[in-house]
Amino acid sequence: MQSYLLKNATVVNENKVFKSDVLIEGAYIKTIAEHIDAEGVEVIDAEGKYLIPGMIDDQVHFREPGLTHKANIATESKAAIAGGITSFIEMPNTVPQATTQELLEDKFAIAKETSYANYSFMFGGTNDNLEELLKTDPKNVAGIKLFLGSSTGNMLVDNEEVLKKIFSSTELLIAVHCEDEGTIRKNTAEYKEKFGDDIPMKYHPIIRSEEACYLSSSKAIALAKETGARLHVFHLSTGKETHLFRNDIPLEEKQITAEVCVHHLWFSDADYEKKGTHIKWNPAVKTAEDRAELWKALLDDRIDIIATDHAPHTLEEKSNVYTKAPSGGPLVQHAVIAILEKVKEGVLSIEKAVEKMSHNPAKIFKVQKRGFIKEGYYADVVLVDPKVSWEVTRESVLYKCGWSPFEGVAFSNAITHTFVNGNLMYNEGAFNEEVKGERLVFDR
Incomplete structure (x- = not known):
């Protein structure tokens, strides 16, 4: 070398x-x-x-296997390193889903041959795979991912007895997507009755509401406190949720940690008029007041990590009407730069940015010898x-999907x-x- x-x-x-x-x-x-x-x-x-230390992105969807018309590990990891992300943790909701040890290792095998960045994957919990979940090797796998809001296939974990068993049975970090499915289904039905499938995008954060987020995240946190589980709550999107988390103890002592994503720090519901489905995420981008509260919680250490939730879809898919347009967008190429722009604007210090993007993911996931600039690392x-x-242009985008929500920035x-x-x-x-x-x- x-x-x-x-x-x-x-x-x-x-x-x-x-x-x-x-x-x-x-x-x-x-x-x-x-x-x-x-x-x-x-x-x-x-x-x-x-x-700076390379960002460790604790939540990406690189779409391989099974959804490689949108992205694959090679294309997205290349975009990630161009964006200053040197390690990523990828989610289990691929096709097939990584809900058995064999299928999980299949993904590791693909990454070994094709990933330009360092990698790990999460094992996906379901309502009926506890025995398989408990075989997960804590030294070689990032953690367990549970969808407490809707996801592809059978990955919605909505059986409370099963949830309690999972929380009680594993010492691995459990990462959760928190949105209350009952609330979302009720709201969706109400707006479909008014508008059919072509619901105006401005109603997305009302359908996937503050209530839906808070109900689910507060329930997960209560269960973690009851069982002693190590819980990490992904992509907070509301100010109300930030008050569920602590900043009065060191990070190393926290059993319950939280993440915010770049898009929830950058966009607000005022951007739906211009960006439309290109900023359709789950959980939804919400109000400017929510965004301000997320920044406040990030800066006072109630929120511990900045991530991307990079989740590419093709432009054709994103161009569908509301109910048929998938949620998610590509972010790994521009996430670090976007946060550094906020450093220049005086929103946060560069030291705090590095802490949230690099140091804290390494600490929370206990990543060996990464996330810091230290001799021997x-x-x-x-x-x-x-x-x-x-300026971000479509021509400069490296994602396989070929577009970015940051175009024109x-x-x-x-x-x-x-x-x-x-x-x-x-x-x-x-x-x-x-x-x-x-x-x-x-x-x-």
Whole structure:
């Protein structure tokens, strides 16, 4: 492997920003020091650039196997590294669903051959696979995913007895999608009666309402407290839900943690008029007041992680009427840059951004030797130029689906280099396709 010496980088790590050289040897960070001399290395001048740990995205849908007309692990992991994401955790609702150990390992086998980023996958819980779920290896699998709101196939877990058994039986992290299915079905029926299938998009956050989210998340948290389960609540979308979480204890002591996604921090219901189904997500993007409350909870540490919930669909699929247009959108290429734009606007510090995108996912999932810029850790690092202005165009999008909800947005930061396991995988628009990422390992 080529060794690299990054000179004069502005390093962001563990709530510190400092000027330093960084030597990468093999897969690891060898030395971090004010001045390093080394022979036989490729020198990269990082003057004026931030060096940050690669983002660990704890929630993506890369659509393989079975839905590869939308995306696949190769295309989306390439977009991810161009966007500064060096590791991802992918969800089980593919076709077939990863609800047996054999099907889960099939996905790992695909990623081993095709993923440019580091990877892990979640095992999918159902109403009837507890025995199989309990075989999940905590050292080699990110966690258990439960859909407490509607999902594909039979992945809706709505049997309360089964839920309690799952929460009581595993020490693995349980990640949940929380929306109350009964509330959503009732609201959908009401608006279909008024509008048929072509329901105006502005009603999406009313159909998938604050009530639907809060009912489900509060119930999951109550169950976790009752059983002692390790719970992680995905993609909070309402201000009301943020008050269910604590910030009075260190992250390492939390049994219940929370995530917010980039789209819930960026968009509001005012954007439906222009963006339409392109910003149709579950849970729905809600009001500007909800967005402000999510930012507040992120900054005061009630919310622990920023993620993407990257979930691509084709433009043809997204162009359907409301009831037939699928929810989800592609985000991994622009997520880090979008958050860094908020840093420039003064919404959060770059130290806090790195904490939420890199450090905290590593801590919460106990990812081995990643998520920090430390000697002896894997060299999963990203150089960011804070002086480049550019606009997201359809032509610049790397997703297989070929579009982005950020089209037309002007950014003033750019990712120039991404290292994965010490390999320079992305270099100012050029990709290294000779090597692949590695399976994440967890210290459990």
